[in-house]
Amino acid sequence: MSHRNLAALATALLLVAASAAEAKQWRYAGMHPRTGQPRDGLCHLEAPHVHSAAPLYADTLYRTRDNVYVFIGDPTPFGYEGPRHSYYGHHPVVLNVLVDIDVDVDVVEYCYHDGPHYHAYAPPPGQEFVDKEDVHFYAGEYPEEYRRENPKLVRVNTVYGGWNVPRPVVTFAPPPQYHGPIIQVNVDVDVRVGGRPPPPSREVIIIRDDDDDDDHHHGHDHGKHKKHKHKHKGWD
Numbered sequence: 001m002s003h004r005n006l007a008a009l010a011t012a013l014l015l016v017a018a019s020a021a022e023a024k025q026w027r028y029a030g031m032h033p034r035t036g037q038p039r040d041g042l043c044h045l046e047a048p049h050v051h052s053a054a055p056l057y058a059d060t061l062y063r064t065r066d067n068v069y070v071f072i073g074d075p076t077p078f079g080y081e082g083p084r085h086s087y088y089g090h091h092p093v094v095l096n097v098l099v100d101i102d103v104d105v106d107v108v109e110y111c112y113h114d115g116p117h118y119h120a121y122a123p124p125p126g127q128e129f130v131d132k133e134d135v136h137f138y139a140g141e142y143p144e145e146y147r148r149e150n151p152k153l154v155r156v157n158t159v160y161g162g163w164n165v166p167r168p169v170v171t172f173a174p175p176p177q178y179h180g181p182i183i184q185v186n187v188d189v190d191v192r193v194g195g196r197p198p199p200p201s202r203e204v205i206i207i208r209d210d211d212d213d214d215d216h217h218h219g220h221d222h223g224k225h226k227k228h229k230h231k232h233k234g235w236d
């Protein structure tokens, strides 16, 4: 090959390399938001596939396994119309139950959605949940990984707080087996937890009740929930 041809080949290879870099592809498995903007809806492909678009809010709406993005959030704001399961608060999600990935042990991640929310998936088998009026509550212990990731992943609530998200109506106190955060989330629909009145607009009140060993003190006793209470103004 002549010197000139080699130079041409080198240029061609550089161009191929450049376009490959530009056309970076992102691997997804299972249903996921098309872009991450609610108006852009959902991609319903279940099998592993690629897109040239990077996932928006990747660090809170998705979990990854071998560079495959798996959406674990509430699909409601993206126009989801399929079967829904109602949950309250933080709970485990098992990626290999959601999508078909080849693993030897369960890949357990945690959903950090506060308060009542929906998922397209049922609670994973092998994890402890209690149901109260068709709402799933995680009844197990939260492991160290959950606590470690909490400050970062709980920001999913800030993302969803900017959207108009219909939520399950939960008008009762969580069962005593639930040890997660009890958080009242202010939305347009009438959502009440344990009979307490909704907080002022655009404000979330975090209520932790550490001596929650039975159900009877919840409900209509407003004063009892005031301790360990602090306010967040974080939706903007």
Ligand SMILES: [Zn+2]
Residues within 6 Å of the ligand: 028, 032, 043, 044, 045, 049, 051
């Ligand atoms: Zn897709």
Ligand SMILES: [Zn+2]
Residues within 6 Å of the ligand: 087, 089, 090, 091, 111, 112, 113, 117, 118, 119
């Ligand atoms: Zn959830």
